[in-house]
Amino acid sequence: MEATTSIRATTTRVCVMNSTALKFKQNYLSFRKSVLLRSPMDTKSISPNSIRAQQSTATITETDYKNALKIKEWEVGKFQDELAASQGIKIRRRPPTGPPLNYVGPFEFRLANEDDNTPRDILEEIVWNKDKEVSLLKERKPLATLKKELENAPPVRDFLGALHKSHLRTGLPALIAEVKKASPSRGVLRKDFDPVKIAQAYEKGGAACLSVLTDEKYFQGSFENLEKIRNAGVKCPLLCKEFIIDAWQIYYARTKGADAVLLIAAVLPDLDIQYMTKICKTIGLAALVEVHDEKEMDRVLGIEGIELVGINNRNLGTFEVDISNTRHLLEGERGEVIRQKDIIVVGESGLFTPSDIAYVQDAGVKAVLVGESIVKQDDPGKGISGLFGKDISP
Numbered sequence: 001m002e003a004t005t006s007i008r009a010t011t012t013r014v015c016v017m018n019s020t021a022l023k024f025k026q027n028y029l030s031f032r033k034s035v036l037l038r039s040p041m042d043t044k045s046i047s048p049n050s051i052r053a054q055q056s057t058a059t060i061t062e063t064d065y066k067n068a069l070k071i072k073e074w075e076v077g078k079f080q081d082e083l084a085a086s087q088g089i090k091i092r093r094r095p096p097t098g099p100p101l102n103y104v105g106p107f108e109f110r111l112a113n114e115d116d117n118t119p120r121d122i123l124e125e126i127v128w129n130k131d132k133e134v135s136l137l138k139e140r141k142p143l144a145t146l147k148k149e150l151e152n153a154p155p156v157r158d159f160l161g162a163l164h165k166s167h168l169r170t171g172l173p174a175l176i177a178e179v180k181k182a183s184p185s186r187g188v189l190r191k192d193f194d195p196v197k198i199a200q201a202y203e204k205g206g207a208a209c210l211s212v213l214t215d216e217k218y219f220q221g222s223f224e225n226l227e228k229i230r231n232a233g234v235k236c237p238l239l240c241k242e243f244i245i246d247a248w249q250i251y252y253a254r255t256k257g258a259d260a261v262l263l264i265a266a267v268l269p270d271l272d273i274q275y276m277t278k279i280c281k282t283i284g285l286a287a288l289v290e291v292h293d294e295k296e297m298d299r300v301l302g303i304e305g306i307e308l309v310g311i312n313n314r315n316l317g318t319f320e321v322d323i324s325n326t327r328h329l330l331e332g333e334r335g336e337v338i339r340q341k342d343i344i345v346v347g348e349s350g351l352f353t354p355s356d357i358a359y360v361q362d363a364g365v366k367a368v369l370v371g372e373s374i375v376k377q378d379d380p381g382k383g384i385s386g387l388f389g390k391d392i393s394p
Protein backbone atom coordinates (compact mmCIF):
# COMPACT_ATOMS: atom_id res chain seq x y z
CA MET A 1 0.00 0.00 0.00
CA GLU A 2 2.86 2.27 0.90
CA ALA A 3 4.43 1.73 -2.47
CA THR A 4 1.14 2.57 -4.26
CA THR A 5 1.12 5.85 -2.46
CA SER A 6 4.71 6.48 -3.41
CA ILE A 7 4.05 5.82 -7.08
CA ARG A 8 0.92 7.97 -6.97
CA ALA A 9 2.79 10.69 -5.12
CA THR A 10 5.49 10.63 -7.78
CA THR A 11 2.88 10.89 -10.50
CA THR A 12 1.25 13.82 -8.73
CA ARG A 13 4.57 15.56 -8.33
CA VAL A 14 5.24 15.07 -12.01
CA CYS A 15 1.82 16.55 -12.83
CA VAL A 16 2.52 19.57 -10.65
CA MET A 17 5.87 20.02 -12.31
CA ASN A 18 4.23 19.57 -15.66
CA SER A 19 2.08 22.62 -15.13
CA THR A 20 5.32 24.61 -14.89
CA ALA A 21 6.76 22.66 -17.74
CA LEU A 22 3.58 23.08 -19.78
CA LYS A 23 4.79 26.34 -21.22
CA PHE A 24 7.97 24.61 -22.36
CA LYS A 25 6.02 21.68 -23.69
CA GLN A 26 3.71 23.89 -25.77
CA ASN A 27 6.58 25.94 -27.11
CA TYR A 28 8.58 22.80 -27.75
CA LEU A 29 5.72 21.23 -29.69
CA SER A 30 5.10 24.31 -31.74
CA PHE A 31 8.80 24.63 -32.51
CA ARG A 32 8.95 20.98 -33.44
CA LYS A 33 6.11 21.58 -35.84
CA SER A 34 7.44 24.78 -37.27
CA VAL A 35 11.10 23.88 -37.55
CA LEU A 36 12.12 20.34 -36.76
CA LEU A 37 9.65 18.58 -38.99
CA ARG A 38 10.90 20.59 -41.96
CA SER A 39 14.01 19.84 -43.90
CA PRO A 40 16.88 21.92 -42.48
CA MET A 41 17.50 23.29 -45.97
CA ASP A 42 13.92 24.45 -46.36
CA THR A 43 14.63 27.95 -45.15
CA LYS A 44 12.02 29.57 -47.36
CA SER A 45 9.19 28.19 -45.28
CA ILE A 46 10.06 30.27 -42.20
CA SER A 47 7.49 32.96 -41.71
CA PRO A 48 8.88 36.30 -42.89
CA ASN A 49 6.95 37.93 -40.03
CA SER A 50 9.20 36.38 -37.40
CA ILE A 51 12.17 37.77 -39.24
CA ARG A 52 10.68 41.23 -39.71
CA ALA A 53 10.32 41.48 -35.96
CA GLN A 54 14.05 41.05 -35.66
CA GLN A 55 15.27 43.47 -38.29
CA SER A 56 14.77 47.08 -39.12
CA THR A 57 14.75 46.92 -42.91
CA ALA A 58 12.04 45.26 -44.96
CA THR A 59 14.48 43.34 -47.16
CA ILE A 60 14.78 39.70 -46.17
CA THR A 61 17.85 37.96 -47.41
CA GLU A 62 18.74 34.27 -47.57
CA THR A 63 21.19 34.93 -44.70
CA ASP A 64 18.34 36.36 -42.58
CA TYR A 65 16.36 33.18 -43.09
CA LYS A 66 19.34 31.05 -42.19
CA ASN A 67 20.04 33.09 -39.05
CA ALA A 68 16.40 32.81 -38.01
CA LEU A 69 16.56 29.07 -38.47
CA LYS A 70 19.72 28.90 -36.34
CA ILE A 71 18.02 30.88 -33.59
CA LYS A 72 14.95 28.64 -33.65
CA GLU A 73 17.06 25.49 -33.59
CA TRP A 74 19.03 26.83 -30.65
CA GLU A 75 15.81 27.68 -28.80
CA VAL A 76 14.42 24.21 -29.46
CA GLY A 77 17.61 22.77 -27.94
CA LYS A 78 17.12 24.94 -24.85
CA PHE A 79 13.47 23.89 -24.52
CA GLN A 80 14.42 20.23 -24.90
CA ASP A 81 17.03 20.45 -22.15
CA GLU A 82 14.68 22.40 -19.83
CA LEU A 83 11.89 19.90 -20.35
CA ALA A 84 14.23 16.95 -19.85
CA ALA A 85 15.69 18.48 -16.67
CA SER A 86 12.16 18.96 -15.29
CA GLN A 87 11.79 15.14 -15.55
CA GLY A 88 15.08 14.50 -13.75
CA ILE A 89 17.03 13.75 -16.94
CA LYS A 90 20.65 14.83 -16.49
CA ILE A 91 21.78 14.14 -20.04
CA ARG A 92 21.84 17.28 -22.21
CA ARG A 93 21.22 16.78 -25.91
CA ARG A 94 24.21 18.85 -27.03
CA PRO A 95 27.04 20.87 -25.48
CA PRO A 96 25.85 24.15 -23.96
CA THR A 97 26.64 27.12 -26.18
CA GLY A 98 25.71 30.75 -25.98
CA PRO A 99 22.81 31.96 -28.13
CA PRO A 100 23.46 32.73 -31.80
CA LEU A 101 24.64 36.22 -32.63
CA ASN A 102 21.99 38.98 -32.42
CA TYR A 103 19.66 36.77 -30.38
CA VAL A 104 16.75 38.78 -28.96
CA GLY A 105 14.70 35.98 -27.38
CA PRO A 106 13.47 35.59 -23.79
CA PHE A 107 15.71 37.16 -21.18
CA GLU A 108 16.36 33.90 -19.29
CA PHE A 109 17.57 32.35 -22.52
CA ARG A 110 19.86 35.25 -23.30
CA LEU A 111 21.61 34.44 -20.05
CA ALA A 112 22.64 31.19 -21.73
CA ASN A 113 24.77 28.84 -19.71
CA GLU A 114 28.31 29.32 -20.86
CA ASP A 115 29.37 26.67 -18.37
CA ASP A 116 31.88 23.94 -18.97
CA ASN A 117 31.02 22.19 -22.17
CA THR A 118 32.79 18.92 -21.57
CA PRO A 119 30.32 16.04 -21.21
CA ARG A 120 29.39 15.14 -17.65
CA ASP A 121 29.76 11.42 -18.25
CA ILE A 122 30.19 8.83 -20.98
CA LEU A 123 26.47 8.63 -21.75
CA GLU A 124 26.31 12.37 -22.34
CA GLU A 125 29.43 12.14 -24.54
CA ILE A 126 27.80 9.37 -26.60
CA VAL A 127 24.61 11.44 -26.98
CA TRP A 128 26.49 14.55 -28.10
CA ASN A 129 28.39 12.53 -30.62
CA LYS A 130 25.20 10.84 -31.82
CA ASP A 131 23.53 14.22 -32.27
CA LYS A 132 26.28 15.28 -34.70
CA GLU A 133 26.23 11.93 -36.50
CA VAL A 134 22.46 11.95 -36.97
CA SER A 135 22.41 15.56 -38.22
CA LEU A 136 24.85 14.60 -40.97
CA LEU A 137 22.96 11.44 -41.87
CA LYS A 138 19.68 13.36 -42.02
CA GLU A 139 21.17 15.91 -44.38
CA ARG A 140 22.26 13.11 -46.68
CA LYS A 141 18.99 11.25 -46.42
CA PRO A 142 15.96 13.31 -45.39
CA LEU A 143 13.03 11.61 -43.69
CA ALA A 144 10.86 11.66 -46.80
CA THR A 145 13.47 9.65 -48.73
CA LEU A 146 13.93 7.27 -45.83
CA LYS A 147 10.20 6.65 -45.55
CA LYS A 148 10.09 5.65 -49.22
CA GLU A 149 12.87 3.10 -48.53
CA LEU A 150 10.66 1.41 -45.94
CA GLU A 151 8.80 -0.25 -48.81
CA ASN A 152 11.93 -2.26 -49.62
CA ALA A 153 12.73 -3.21 -46.02
CA PRO A 154 12.59 -6.92 -45.13
CA PRO A 155 9.36 -7.91 -43.34
CA VAL A 156 9.21 -7.16 -39.64
CA ARG A 157 9.30 -10.15 -37.23
CA ASP A 158 7.46 -10.44 -33.94
CA PHE A 159 10.02 -9.59 -31.25
CA LEU A 160 7.64 -9.83 -28.28
CA GLY A 161 6.11 -13.03 -29.65
CA ALA A 162 9.57 -14.62 -29.89
CA LEU A 163 10.28 -13.75 -26.23
CA HIS A 164 6.94 -15.22 -25.07
CA LYS A 165 7.43 -18.37 -27.11
CA SER A 166 10.94 -19.00 -25.79
CA HIS A 167 9.91 -18.37 -22.17
CA LEU A 168 7.06 -20.87 -22.55
CA ARG A 169 9.35 -23.42 -24.22
CA THR A 170 12.19 -23.38 -21.68
CA GLY A 171 10.54 -22.09 -18.51
CA LEU A 172 13.56 -19.78 -18.26
CA PRO A 173 13.95 -16.11 -19.13
CA ALA A 174 14.05 -15.72 -22.92
CA LEU A 175 17.52 -14.71 -24.10
CA ILE A 176 18.26 -11.59 -26.12
CA ALA A 177 21.87 -12.36 -27.05
CA GLU A 178 24.03 -9.35 -27.83
CA VAL A 179 26.36 -9.16 -30.82
CA LYS A 180 28.90 -6.84 -29.17
CA LYS A 181 32.49 -6.37 -30.22
CA ALA A 182 33.57 -3.73 -27.70
CA SER A 183 32.22 -1.37 -25.08
CA PRO A 184 33.37 1.77 -23.31
CA SER A 185 33.54 -0.07 -19.97
CA ARG A 186 35.30 -3.25 -21.13
CA GLY A 187 37.20 -2.30 -24.30
CA VAL A 188 37.46 -4.98 -27.00
CA LEU A 189 35.60 -8.13 -25.94
CA ARG A 190 36.43 -10.26 -28.94
CA LYS A 191 39.18 -9.68 -31.50
CA ASP A 192 38.09 -12.32 -34.07
CA PHE A 193 34.68 -10.74 -34.39
CA ASP A 194 32.47 -12.15 -37.13
CA PRO A 195 28.94 -10.82 -36.50
CA VAL A 196 27.18 -13.34 -38.73
CA LYS A 197 28.96 -16.37 -37.24
CA ILE A 198 28.25 -15.11 -33.73
CA ALA A 199 24.58 -14.50 -34.57
CA GLN A 200 24.22 -17.98 -36.08
CA ALA A 201 25.86 -19.56 -33.04
CA TYR A 202 23.49 -17.67 -30.72
CA GLU A 203 20.47 -18.81 -32.72
CA LYS A 204 21.64 -22.43 -32.65
CA GLY A 205 22.31 -22.17 -28.91
CA GLY A 206 18.71 -21.16 -28.15
CA ALA A 207 18.60 -17.34 -28.19
CA ALA A 208 15.05 -16.00 -28.71
CA CYS A 209 16.17 -12.66 -30.16
CA LEU A 210 19.43 -10.89 -30.89
CA SER A 211 20.65 -7.43 -29.97
CA VAL A 212 23.03 -5.88 -32.50
CA LEU A 213 25.12 -2.88 -31.51
CA THR A 214 25.23 -0.36 -34.32
CA ASP A 215 27.21 2.45 -32.72
CA GLU A 216 30.63 2.63 -34.37
CA LYS A 217 32.61 5.05 -32.26
CA TYR A 218 32.11 3.54 -28.80
CA PHE A 219 31.10 -0.09 -29.49
CA GLN A 220 32.75 -0.84 -32.86
CA GLY A 221 29.34 -1.88 -34.15
CA SER A 222 27.62 -0.94 -37.40
CA PHE A 223 24.39 -0.94 -39.37
CA GLU A 224 26.27 -3.07 -41.86
CA ASN A 225 26.48 -5.80 -39.18
CA LEU A 226 22.73 -5.55 -38.62
CA GLU A 227 22.04 -5.82 -42.34
CA LYS A 228 24.48 -8.71 -42.81
CA ILE A 229 22.90 -10.71 -39.98
CA ARG A 230 19.43 -10.08 -41.38
CA ASN A 231 20.49 -11.01 -44.92
CA ALA A 232 22.25 -14.18 -43.75
CA GLY A 233 18.83 -15.65 -42.94
CA VAL A 234 19.05 -15.57 -39.14
CA LYS A 235 15.45 -16.03 -37.96
CA CYS A 236 15.72 -14.52 -34.47
CA PRO A 237 14.14 -11.05 -34.44
CA LEU A 238 16.75 -8.28 -34.20
CA LEU A 239 17.00 -5.40 -31.74
CA CYS A 240 18.89 -2.42 -33.12
CA LYS A 241 21.00 -1.44 -30.10
CA GLU A 242 21.51 2.24 -30.78
CA PHE A 243 21.37 5.52 -28.87
CA ILE A 244 18.17 6.92 -30.30
CA ILE A 245 17.68 10.66 -29.95
CA ASP A 246 15.69 11.36 -33.12
CA ALA A 247 12.72 9.58 -34.71
CA TRP A 248 14.69 9.52 -37.98
CA GLN A 249 16.88 6.76 -36.47
CA ILE A 250 13.85 4.52 -35.92
CA TYR A 251 12.94 4.59 -39.61
CA TYR A 252 16.60 4.09 -40.49
CA ALA A 253 16.85 1.01 -38.24
CA ARG A 254 13.75 -0.46 -39.90
CA THR A 255 15.19 0.04 -43.41
CA LYS A 256 18.24 -1.94 -42.25
CA GLY A 257 16.13 -4.89 -41.09
CA ALA A 258 15.56 -4.18 -37.38
CA ASP A 259 12.50 -5.66 -35.63
CA ALA A 260 12.92 -3.66 -32.42
CA VAL A 261 14.69 -0.55 -31.16
CA LEU A 262 15.99 0.64 -27.81
CA LEU A 263 14.65 3.82 -26.17
CA ILE A 264 16.70 4.97 -23.15
CA ALA A 265 14.73 6.79 -20.45
CA ALA A 266 17.92 8.42 -19.10
CA VAL A 267 18.20 10.21 -22.45
CA LEU A 268 14.64 10.73 -23.69
CA PRO A 269 11.91 12.86 -22.08
CA ASP A 270 8.45 11.27 -21.65
CA LEU A 271 7.04 13.05 -24.65
CA ASP A 272 9.76 11.63 -26.90
CA ILE A 273 9.25 8.11 -25.52
CA GLN A 274 5.50 8.43 -26.13
CA TYR A 275 5.96 9.79 -29.64
CA MET A 276 8.68 7.29 -30.59
CA THR A 277 6.72 4.33 -29.20
CA LYS A 278 3.81 5.35 -31.43
CA ILE A 279 6.08 5.55 -34.46
CA CYS A 280 7.39 2.07 -33.63
CA LYS A 281 3.84 0.70 -33.45
CA THR A 282 2.93 2.33 -36.77
CA ILE A 283 5.80 0.61 -38.56
CA GLY A 284 5.54 -2.68 -36.64
CA LEU A 285 8.66 -2.40 -34.46
CA ALA A 286 8.84 -3.39 -30.80
CA ALA A 287 10.28 -0.74 -28.46
CA LEU A 288 12.47 -1.83 -25.55
CA VAL A 289 12.28 1.07 -23.10
CA GLU A 290 15.29 1.00 -20.80
CA VAL A 291 15.36 2.28 -17.22
CA HIS A 292 18.00 2.26 -14.53
CA ASP A 293 16.41 3.72 -11.40
CA GLU A 294 13.08 4.22 -9.61
CA LYS A 295 12.46 7.62 -11.10
CA GLU A 296 12.92 6.38 -14.67
CA MET A 297 10.79 3.31 -13.95
CA ASP A 298 7.94 5.46 -12.56
CA ARG A 299 8.09 7.78 -15.56
CA VAL A 300 7.93 4.85 -17.98
CA LEU A 301 5.11 3.13 -16.08
CA GLY A 302 3.14 6.36 -16.46
CA ILE A 303 3.36 6.25 -20.27
CA GLU A 304 0.54 4.53 -22.15
CA GLY A 305 1.24 1.62 -24.45
CA ILE A 306 4.64 0.46 -23.13
CA GLU A 307 4.93 -3.33 -23.55
CA LEU A 308 8.62 -4.06 -23.00
CA VAL A 309 10.79 -2.54 -20.26
CA GLY A 310 14.49 -3.25 -19.78
CA ILE A 311 16.10 -2.77 -16.37
CA ASN A 312 19.76 -2.03 -16.89
CA ASN A 313 21.95 -3.23 -14.05
CA ARG A 314 24.72 -1.04 -15.46
CA ASN A 315 24.75 2.64 -14.64
CA LEU A 316 25.54 3.99 -18.11
CA GLY A 317 27.22 7.06 -16.66
CA THR A 318 29.54 5.40 -14.13
CA PHE A 319 29.68 1.80 -15.52
CA GLU A 320 28.87 0.42 -12.08
CA VAL A 321 27.07 -2.95 -12.40
CA ASP A 322 24.78 -4.36 -9.72
CA ILE A 323 22.28 -7.07 -10.59
CA SER A 324 20.27 -6.41 -7.45
CA ASN A 325 19.02 -3.32 -9.29
CA THR A 326 16.61 -5.58 -11.21
CA ARG A 327 15.17 -6.99 -8.01
CA HIS A 328 14.98 -3.57 -6.38
CA LEU A 329 12.99 -2.00 -9.25
CA LEU A 330 10.53 -4.89 -9.37
CA GLU A 331 9.72 -4.91 -5.69
CA GLY A 332 6.35 -3.94 -4.24
CA GLU A 333 3.86 -1.82 -6.10
CA ARG A 334 6.04 -1.30 -9.17
CA GLY A 335 6.05 -5.06 -9.75
CA GLU A 336 2.29 -5.08 -9.25
CA VAL A 337 1.74 -2.34 -11.85
CA ILE A 338 4.00 -4.24 -14.29
CA ARG A 339 1.95 -7.42 -13.85
CA GLN A 340 -1.34 -5.55 -14.24
CA LYS A 341 -0.12 -3.90 -17.43
CA ASP A 342 1.26 -7.23 -18.66
CA ILE A 343 4.64 -5.63 -19.39
CA ILE A 344 7.53 -7.97 -20.20
CA VAL A 345 10.59 -7.05 -18.17
CA VAL A 346 14.09 -7.69 -19.48
CA GLY A 347 17.01 -7.93 -17.02
CA GLU A 348 20.04 -6.34 -18.70
CA SER A 349 23.82 -6.40 -18.13
CA GLY A 350 26.21 -8.12 -15.77
CA LEU A 351 24.69 -11.63 -16.04
CA PHE A 352 27.35 -14.35 -16.03
CA THR A 353 26.15 -17.51 -14.26
CA PRO A 354 23.09 -19.76 -13.86
CA SER A 355 22.63 -18.31 -10.38
CA ASP A 356 22.55 -14.75 -11.84
CA ILE A 357 19.81 -15.94 -14.21
CA ALA A 358 17.88 -17.60 -11.37
CA TYR A 359 18.23 -14.44 -9.28
CA VAL A 360 16.70 -12.11 -11.91
CA GLN A 361 14.05 -14.68 -12.85
CA ASP A 362 13.06 -14.86 -9.22
CA ALA A 363 12.83 -11.06 -9.20
CA GLY A 364 10.24 -11.26 -12.00
CA VAL A 365 11.97 -10.92 -15.39
CA LYS A 366 10.71 -12.92 -18.38
CA ALA A 367 13.75 -12.13 -20.51
CA VAL A 368 17.43 -11.25 -20.17
CA LEU A 369 19.79 -9.26 -22.37
CA VAL A 370 23.32 -10.63 -22.25
CA GLY A 371 26.49 -9.58 -24.07
CA GLU A 372 29.90 -9.94 -22.49
CA SER A 373 29.56 -13.33 -20.79
CA ILE A 374 28.54 -15.15 -23.98
CA VAL A 375 30.25 -13.17 -26.74
CA LYS A 376 33.66 -13.86 -25.17
CA GLN A 377 33.28 -17.66 -25.32
CA ASP A 378 35.09 -19.60 -28.08
CA ASP A 379 31.71 -20.91 -29.12
CA PRO A 380 29.13 -18.26 -28.14
CA GLY A 381 26.34 -20.83 -28.69
CA LYS A 382 27.84 -23.14 -26.06
CA GLY A 383 28.33 -20.05 -23.91
CA ILE A 384 24.51 -19.95 -23.69
CA SER A 385 24.40 -23.44 -22.10
CA GLY A 386 27.04 -22.28 -19.62
CA LEU A 387 25.00 -19.18 -18.78
CA PHE A 388 21.75 -21.09 -18.17
CA GLY A 389 23.37 -24.18 -16.68
CA LYS A 390 21.74 -26.37 -19.32
CA ASP A 391 21.24 -26.78 -23.04
CA ILE A 392 18.33 -24.55 -24.14
CA SER A 393 18.77 -25.05 -27.89
CA PRO A 394 15.49 -25.62 -29.79
Ligand SMILES: O=C(O)c1ccccc1NCC(=O)[C@H](O)[C@H](O)COP(=O)(O)O
Nearest residue numbers: 183184185186316348349350370371372
Ligand atom coordinates in the same frame (compact mmCIF):
# COMPACT_ATOMS: atom_id res chain seq x y z
O1 LIG B 1 28.57 -1.71 -21.86
C1 LIG B 1 28.97 -0.55 -21.67
O2 LIG B 1 30.12 -0.28 -21.29
C2 LIG B 1 28.05 0.62 -21.91
C3 LIG B 1 28.50 1.91 -21.69
C4 LIG B 1 27.70 3.01 -21.91
C5 LIG B 1 26.43 2.82 -22.40
C6 LIG B 1 25.96 1.54 -22.64
C7 LIG B 1 26.75 0.44 -22.39
N1 LIG B 1 26.33 -0.83 -22.63
C8 LIG B 1 25.06 -1.17 -23.14
C9 LIG B 1 24.48 -2.27 -22.36
O3 LIG B 1 23.72 -1.98 -21.50
C10 LIG B 1 24.98 -3.68 -22.57
O4 LIG B 1 25.60 -3.80 -23.81
C11 LIG B 1 23.97 -4.80 -22.47
O5 LIG B 1 23.03 -4.64 -21.47
C12 LIG B 1 24.71 -6.14 -22.24
O6 LIG B 1 25.50 -6.04 -21.09
P1 LIG B 1 26.61 -7.12 -20.72
O7 LIG B 1 25.95 -8.47 -20.68
O8 LIG B 1 27.13 -6.73 -19.37
O9 LIG B 1 27.65 -7.06 -21.78
